[in-house]
Amino acid sequence: MDDFEPTIVAFVCNWCTYTAADLAGTSRMIQSPNVRLVRMMCTGMVDPKYVIKALLSGADAVLISGCHPGDCHYINGNYKARRRVKLLKEILPRLGIEEDRLLLTWVGASEGNEFAATVNGLVARIKELGPIEARRTLVV
Template sequence: MDRTETDFEPTIVAMVCNWCTYTAADLAGTARMIQSPNVRLIRMMCTGMVDPKYVIKALLSGADAVLISGCHPGDCHYINGNYKARRRVKLLQEILPRFGIEQERLKLTWIGASDGNEFAATINELTKRIKELGPSAAKSTMVI
């Protein structure tokens, strides 16, 4: 049974920093901020530990988008992890079209621990954008 675009609900994987974005996500949840339920959080110690192959695997295995989010540059608990993440995301965005995946399906943000409202807004905005893009064509071509 094919889903129409009107009932399409994207699956978004969020790889988030333990020290900042995960704390902001927890704050947004405990404050009962309205946020889209489409996101599955993966708690990482640092965004610098996000391996590009995990991003590609998530997108090819059914995720409609991936969000990588961590501490603001200069505030990383591991000194330069967020700079590593920024370089990797830039490279990934160049590579993704080769897999038939739009660059907009990968997003990098910096969200501090006290920014629960920014986390909720980011999630809602990303979900809206991915709904507009529609289902990822990459997952329909994958044979698992």
């Protein structure tokens, strides 16, 4: 399992986390290259189908990250995301996918270091979990 490199899909808020990811990159912070960013206008736009499709199509984990609660540019989008993630964490085990493969975080625009730390921590945790076993038995 030493050569396992996870693929992580990150649905990030345009206004906060995407800006933090850009700050981390331009500041040359050390972060894992395993993450593929999907820029969303708001985390409230992340449909649960997107998460399930990503996990069943090859992603080893999904990160959803946006503005801190109370700071959403769309008033309550991050609260919607929080409710959806809670439901997804109940559904994923039924598909044979550990709920630890889905992470919801709040990263503000000026927190590039927090974004890099989140990404690096998630990659390390997924390396420990290994690839999704359920994907071998499920047909997409």
